[in-house]
Amino acid sequence: MVRYYCPYCNPKNQFQKQSSKGTLICGFCGEDLVKKPFIRLNQIVALVAASSLLLPLIYTFIFLIKNQINPPKKSYQAKSTLIIIIRETIS
Numbered sequence: 001m002v003r004y005y006c007p008y009c010n011p012k013n014q015f016q017k018q019s020s021k022g023t024l025i026c027g028f029c030g031e032d033l034v035k036k037p038f039i040r041l042n043q044i045v046a047l048v049a050a051s052s053l054l055l056p057l058i059y060t061f062i063f064l065i066k067n068q069i070n071p072p073k074k075s076y077q078a079k080s081t082l083i084i085i086i087r088e089t090i091s
């Protein structure tokens with residue numbers, strides 16, 4: 001379904017009228033109505049901007065919760081090997 005709107009009048013009180021040519025015109029000013037796109041470009045830009053802020057935050061929360069439930073063993077191993085390397089270099 002394609003919706004039409006008048007770009008010049010208040011969107012709250014608009015009504016469509018059919019002109020003598022058969023095209024849809026605005027009831028107030030008589031201008032040709034413009035097709036309303038399903039998704040506007042600024043909506044896409046806003047979505048990308050919002051997701052770029054929110055997705056890292058959500059990802060961090062998921063990562064933190066995952067680490068709380070089962071802490072990774074690799075980091076401990078890495079720490080212990082680092083200590084071993086330091087000990088070997090000192091002695």
Ligand SMILES: [Zn+2]
Nearest residue numbers: 006009026029
């Ligand atoms: Zn109008």
